[in-house]
Amino acid sequence: MSYARQMLDTYPRTVDLNADLLAAAIDTLSDCAQACIADTDADLSEQNLAEMVRCVRLCLDCTDVCTATAGVISRLAEYDPATTKPLLEACAAVCKSCGDECERHAPHHEHCRVCAEACRRCEWACRDLLAALK
Amino acid sequence: MSYARQMLDTYPRTVDLNADLLAAAIDTLSDCAQACIADTDADLSEQNLAEMVRCVRLCLDCTDVCTATAGVISRLAEYDPATTKPLLEACAAVCKSCGDECERHAPHHEHCRVCAEACRRCEWACRDLLAALK
Amino acid sequence: MSYARQMLDTYPRTVDLNADLLAAAIDTLSDCAQACIADTDADLSEQNLAEMVRCVRLCLDCTDVCTATAGVISRLAEYDPATTKPLLEACAAVCKSCGDECERHAPHHEHCRVCAEACRRCEWACRDLLAALK
Amino acid sequence: MSYARQMLDTYPRTVDLNADLLAAAIDTLSDCAQACIADTDADLSEQNLAEMVRCVRLCLDCTDVCTATAGVISRLAEYDPATTKPLLEACAAVCKSCGDECERHAPHHEHCRVCAEACRRCEWACRDLLAALK
Numbered sequence: 001m002s003y004a005r006q007m008l009d010t011y012p013r014t015v016d017l018n019a020d021l022l023a024a025a026i027d028t029l030s031d032c033a034q035a036c037i038a039d040t041d042a043d044l045s046e047q048n049l050a051e052m053v054r055c056v057r058l059c060l061d062c063t064d065v066c067t068a069t070a071g072v073i074s075r076l077a078e079y080d081p082a083t084t085k086p087l088l089e090a091c092a093a094v095c096k097s098c099g100d101e102c103e104r105h106a107p108h109h110e111h112c113r114v115c116a117e118a119c120r121r122c123e124w125a126c127r128d129l130l131a132a133l134k
Numbered sequence: 135m136s137y138a139r140q141m142l143d144t145y146p147r148t149v150d151l152n153a154d155l156l157a158a159a160i161d162t163l164s165d166c167a168q169a170c171i172a173d174t175d176a177d178l179s180e181q182n183l184a185e186m187v188r189c190v191r192l193c194l195d196c197t198d199v200c201t202a203t204a205g206v207i208s209r210l211a212e213y214d215p216a217t218t219k220p221l222l223e224a225c226a227a228v229c230k231s232c233g234d235e236c237e238r239h240a241p242h243h244e245h246c247r248v249c250a251e252a253c254r255r256c257e258w259a260c261r262d263l264l265a266a267l268k
Numbered sequence: 269m270s271y272a273r274q275m276l277d278t279y280p281r282t283v284d285l286n287a288d289l290l291a292a293a294i295d296t297l298s299d300c301a302q303a304c305i306a307d308t309d310a311d312l313s314e315q316n317l318a319e320m321v322r323c324v325r326l327c328l329d330c331t332d333v334c335t336a337t338a339g340v341i342s343r344l345a346e347y348d349p350a351t352t353k354p355l356l357e358a359c360a361a362v363c364k365s366c367g368d369e370c371e372r373h374a375p376h377h378e379h380c381r382v383c384a385e386a387c388r389r390c391e392w393a394c395r396d397l398l399a400a401l402k
Numbered sequence: 403m404s405y406a407r408q409m410l411d412t413y414p415r416t417v418d419l420n421a422d423l424l425a426a427a428i429d430t431l432s433d434c435a436q437a438c439i440a441d442t443d444a445d446l447s448e449q450n451l452a453e454m455v456r457c458v459r460l461c462l463d464c465t466d467v468c469t470a471t472a473g474v475i476s477r478l479a480e481y482d483p484a485t486t487k488p489l490l491e492a493c494a495a496v497c498k499s500c501g502d503e504c505e506r507h508a509p510h511h512e513h514c515r516v517c518a519e520a521c522r523r524c525e526w527a528c529r530d531l532l533a534a535l536k
Contacts, residue, residue, distance in 0.1 A: 329474050
């Protein structure tokens, strides 16, 4: 069981959101941030560096937004839809852009294939959580 | 002249956005993140701690979202409206919520008055940048 | 297999460090940051709030240092011992302090027991990596 | 007056450290993180990209460590030398490495000259604070 899930299960207040969905979102955001940090560095080690620049930039954006989103949705008690909804939308959007770009490089760079998968899962987790919030 | 402005003025590419507006937004986001980190700690030092909990949580959210937004808008070359617009909306929303809550405590706690001001400026800077992006 | 491990296994350069040790450290740092973010929020929901303030502050420090350390050790190619060694020492120290404080609250608050475990593992992972770097 | 200084001046507890020194360190860390985020993106826009890769990586490390250090030294009340001293040492080290690398590129890239200056100031601010802590 992930720490996100264990922390949710021991939370001192009742949480309105589905705990499975929320724990999955926190884990997936954390995985995606981690994969994007590593992919940035792997991209910078490639021979076709000029073609990897867009991927580097999107991985940096994706890291920043996933990290912030994981933080905000982990603070359950003061949940504010005016912040959380556009933040999840921004996160789904950056995961989609970054996942698309990583997928373009996946045939040549295995690390981009792994990162694309992390981005896709994160995009879906954000969209699932958005749907549950409506 | 702030570092954000100096870095913009020496950027190797042409940037479509107004440099004054963008540099002001980066500086204001960075100031707001800094004020919220400090206000979190100041709130935790107050006697009326139970009444400060909402302020602490909103300051934590505000720090996370301002930090991510500053990062994303500092990466000018791959500017993606699908990410940037909802992110600026989320940031304006959390700055509004955090600024409102800080303002409630401002009569009793001077640090909340300072933090409320940083949040207000940041909310406006996000809205100004959003308007310029449309 | 974690994303940290998959990203290491597809890295385009040879990495001098033991991949098992490094992937474990990245995963453990990421888990600990996540647990500390959640424990901060759980602490703020407790009745004995005044007694939880030290735990909140240490969780905030631990989140910041674990996040930075995970980032730095994920960028393998420009590994600089002058930065990495004191950073791992700082991270082991904050994980020890935060783990000790969480353990004090563990008999009363289950979320602090979970967070203490994440901090202990992270302290050991930092020390293992430090030993391997020497 | 910076927000860091205003927040220090309205802090509800007595702080043992010199407020001028501490506020200067927080501002300088925040400036350096901001300059390094911008320099990463500027480097990625240069023609001589292969020669800029080391600079990009060091800017990413410098951003992470400066951000964490600014957070930790902003939480004044639970100041723990076992964490703060090695963290300031790590921060001074990464600012030195990053400043040296930026300086190498300064004759060709004005943005690296600006970033080198931000790194130098931050290295000194970390060393000044370390000296005051002893």
